[in-house]
Amino acid sequence: EAAVTQSPRNKVAVTGGKVTLSCNQTNNHNNMYWYRQDTGHGLRLIHYSYGAGSTEKGDIPDGYKASRPSQENFSLILELATPSQTSVYFCASGDAVGGADTQYFGPGTRLLVL
Amino acid sequence: GDSVTQTEGQVALSEEDFLTIHCNYSASGYPTLFWYVQYPGEGPQLLFRASRDKEKGSSRGFEATYDKGTTSFHLRKASVQESDSAVYYCALSDPSGSWQLIFGSGTQLTVMP
Numbered sequence: 001e002a003a004v005t006q007s008p009r010n011k012v013a014v015t016g017g018k019v020t021l022s023c024n025q026t027n028n029h030n031n032m033y034w035y036r037q038d039t040g041h042g043l044r045l046i047h048y049s050y051g052a053g054s055t056e057k058g059d060i061p062d063g064y065k066a067s068r069p070s071q072e073n074f075s076l077i078l079e080l081a082t083p084s085q086t087s088v089y090f091c092a093s094g095d096a097v098g099g100a101d102t103q104y105f106g107p108g109t110r111l112l113v114l
Numbered sequence: 115g116d117s118v119t120q121t122e123g124q125v126a127l128s129e130e131d132f133l134t135i136h137c138n139y140s141a142s143g144y145p146t147l148f149w150y151v152q153y154p155g156e157g158p159q160l161l162f163r164a165s166r167d168k169e170k171g172s173s174r175g176f177e178a179t180y181d182k183g184t185t186s187f188h189l190r191k192a193s194v195q196e197s198d199s200a201v202y203y204c205a206l207s208d209p210s211g212s213w214q215l216i217f218g219s220g221t222q223l224t225v226m227p
């Protein structure tokens with residue numbers, strides 16, 4: 001069974017503060033992803049990575065940075081958090097097998113920016 | 115670009131009812147199709163996937179058949195239970211495109227006892 005964990009599970013931050021969301025996967029997948037999920041918008045891709053040291057911009061990267069220091073870890077960084085970044089954030093790893101990328105999701109991090 | 119359309123935003127059924135959630139896709143290549151389920155407070159979970167025309171995916175009593183002719187991958191279950199209440203997402207991964215997952219807008223299924 002795929003194993004993707006996220007920390008923290010819940011976070012309250014202040015406007016202008018720095019927030020780091022962490023993701024760890026034990027699947028040995030090359031691909032990792034960060035999404036946010038808001039009511040009425042479904043899942044939206046923020047950043048992704050094809051392997052250690054690589055990060056790519058997704059559909060809504062503004063205000064976010066990403067870091068992939070190792071195969072297992074992928075972080076999402078909000079340098080200057082804003083209330084509009086209040087959301088639920090999901091990390092996923094992808095197996096890139098058979099010409100498709102089957103993704104396995106973590107449990108999510110609920111972020112509230114005051 | 116590639117896209118996935120789920121017709122029903124919300125579906126309300128009683129236990130033992132038959133379920134159909136419609137999914138149609140548009141892709142430049144030959145995509146792999148997925149159904150994911152998301153329970154409250156959890157991340158999306160893979161239900162199953164299908165990669166070829168006429169291939170049937172199935173899991174936990176749910177099933178869908180890849181139909182390249184009608185570009186569809188409709189989710190069906192013969193008899194739903196209250197525990198099936200969740201949001202269901204259809205998605206595709208197209209190796210001819212970005213091959214990242216493209217999700218539909220999701221369908222909230224509520225099953226009443």
